[in-house]
Amino acid sequence: MFTLPAEAAQLESWWFDARENQLVFTTDSAVRPRAQMVFNPTRIVIDLPGTTLGRPPTNQAIGGAIREVRSGQFDARTARLVIELSAGYTVNPRDIEVRGIRGNRWVVQLPQPEVSETAPTANAGNSVTGDFSNDATTFLSNVRATPDGFFVRTSGQIPTINLERRGDRGEERQIIIDLFNTSISPFLDAESLPRNRYSVSRWDITQDNQNLTTRIVMTLSPNSPDWEITPTNIGNQKGLVIIPPSGVSISSIPDRPQAVDPTIAVPPSSPPPAIPQPSQPPILPPSVNNGRILVAIDPGHGGRDPGAVGIGGLQEKNVVFPVSMRVAELLREAGVDVVMTRTSDLTLDLEPRVAIANNTNATIFLSIHANAISLSRPDVNGVETYYYSESGRQLASIIHANVQPASGLGNRGVKQARFYVLRNTAMPAALLELGFVTGAEDVVKLRDPAWQERMAQAITRGILQYLEPYRR
Numbered sequence: 001m002f003t004l005p006a007e008a009a010q011l012e013s014w015w016f017d018a019r020e021n022q023l024v025f026t027t028d029s030a031v032r033p034r035a036q037m038v039f040n041p042t043r044i045v046i047d048l049p050g051t052t053l054g055r056p057p058t059n060q061a062i063g064g065a066i067r068e069v070r071s072g073q074f075d076a077r078t079a080r081l082v083i084e085l086s087a088g089y090t091v092n093p094r095d096i097e098v099r100g101i102r103g104n105r106w107v108v109q110l111p112q113p114e115v116s117e118t119a120p121t122a123n124a125g126n127s128v129t130g131d132f133s134n135d136a137t138t139f140l141s142n143v144r145a146t147p148d149g150f151f152v153r154t155s156g157q158i159p160t161i162n163l164e165r166r167g168d169r170g171e172e173r174q175i176i177i178d179l180f181n182t183s184i185s186p187f188l189d190a191e192s193l194p195r196n197r198y199s200v201s202r203w204d205i206t207q208d209n210q211n212l213t214t215r216i217v218m219t220l221s222p223n224s225p226d227w228e229i230t231p232t233n234i235g236n237q238k239g240l241v242i243i244p245p246s247g248v249s250i251s252s253i254p255d256r257p258q259a260v261d262p263t264i265a266v267p268p269s270s271p272p273p274a275i276p277q278p279s280q281p282p283i284l285p286p287s288v289n290n291g292r293i294l295v296a297i298d299p300g301h302g303g304r305d306p307g308a309v310g311i312g313g314l315q316e317k318n319v320v321f322p323v324s325m326r327v328a329e330l331l332r333e334a335g336v337d338v339v340m341t342r343t344s345d346l347t348l349d350l351e352p353r354v355a356i357a358n359n360t361n362a363t364i365f366l367s368i369h370a371n372a373i374s375l376s377r378p379d380v381n382g383v384e385t386y387y388y389s390e391s392g393r394q395l396a397s398i399i400h401a402n403v404q405p406a407s408g409l410g411n412r413g414v415k416q417a418r419f420y421v422l423r424n425t426a427m428p429a430a431l432l433e434l435g436f437v438t439g440a441e442d443v444v445k446l447r448d449p450a451w452q453e454r455m456a457q458a459i460t461r462g463i464l465q466y467l468e469p470y471r472r
């Protein structure tokens with residue numbers, strides 16, 4: 001487990017003004033952006049060192065000369081904004097201006113894009129095409145290089161596959177892997193696929209919604225061995241293991257000769273005027289999100305699993321279920337879609353709870369619980385909220401800030417913990433502990449339907465406050 005240093009900045013908002021051809025973004029503390037132009041496809045990449053996204057990646061389709069603008073987390077310490085031009089367009093990188101308005105507010109000004117003189121080269125990199133489908137039973141999350149070869153990570157059911165090999169040794173060959181009943185995950189993007197690793201020159205992934213099949217085409221350079229592809233399910237690792245055939249050592253396979261996208265550095269950014277930054281609440285400009293908002297609510301425990309059992313035999317599941325159902329109702333009244341991991345007194349493992357959130361591409365995930373310590377410790381009381389990833393921290397903080405004061409219970413704070421549902425959900429996730437069923441003060445409230453209603457209201461307020469930037 002690692003945590004980011006406290007001084008890491010967070011990207012608060014960004015938007016692209018298509019009329020002015022400019023990208024404006026704001027962070028919560030000062031950053032030094034780095035811009036570069038990258039080709040195939042042509043795009044301007046703005047990296048924010050020491051900055052996290054703190055929210056799901058988003059994209060804004062533009063149209064015309066600019067295809068789309070998107071945000072993502074490039075690595076643990078770098079947030080990335082990408083302005084991708086439409087095919088056949090280019091800009092002169094010398095005319096791109098990166099301008100600091102303040103240390104935490106920057107403008108990337110593009111010149112008017114021009115029609116590119118050279119015909120756009122055939123896409124030399126990896127590709128992912130097709131749209132996420134909800135109907136699949138398996139979801140392809142990513143492909144990564146491992147010390148043994150490659151791993152195609154999936155969620156949901158173990159994929160059923162069909163293999164086809166094309167071409168002869170000594171020339172460019174292809175391995176075609178069809179995964180049945182499988183959809184690409186909405187988070188899969190071509191940039192994250194391995195580049196030039198182990199003599200695999202490219203990866204092309206296409207989603208066919210008609211037949212609910214995802215096709216992976218591995219293009220092998222002439223010196224590549226054949227690969228063995230095996231569906232697997234080891235612990236949390238579900239997917240396809242891709243390793244060389246027996247007798248071929250992975251260390252004998254060269255990485256494909258470098259044919260990396262050329263990049264052109266954009267002239268250094270002009271520093272912002274040196275105005276001391278008073279700490280002020282961020283002004284959130286219209287934020288961008290094409291996707292729909294979907295909130296996953298997970299009532300803890302259920303069925304044969306009562307959760308904690310406290311004073312007077314109060315069962316955790318009987319507190320968190322009505323609160324969760326009421327939160328779902330209130331969110332829907334506010335026009336927000338909700339997916340519940342369970343809607344009855346059902347026994348449910350942790351894995352399907354995570355799968356429901358991941359497979360529906362929920363925007364956020366909230367698991368609702370009540371706490372317990374021991375019947376001999378009625379003195380321990382209070383509300384606490386957990387997160388695991390940096391992206392969950394903001395969600396947990398906002399929910400806690402709404403729930404704890406409304407609860408009338410003690411404040412045990414917002415904490416990081418390695419709970420399964422927090423570690424394995426792909427979106428910002430939080431786990432709320434509404435109070436202690438073993439606590440003498442808390443138990444009185446926990447069993448009171450009027451208090452439960454106030455909690456549902458407070459949780460809903462927190463969720464809506466967190467989602468506010470996305471709901472425009």
Ligand SMILES: [Zn+2]
Nearest residue numbers: 300307369370
């Ligand atoms: Zn619990």
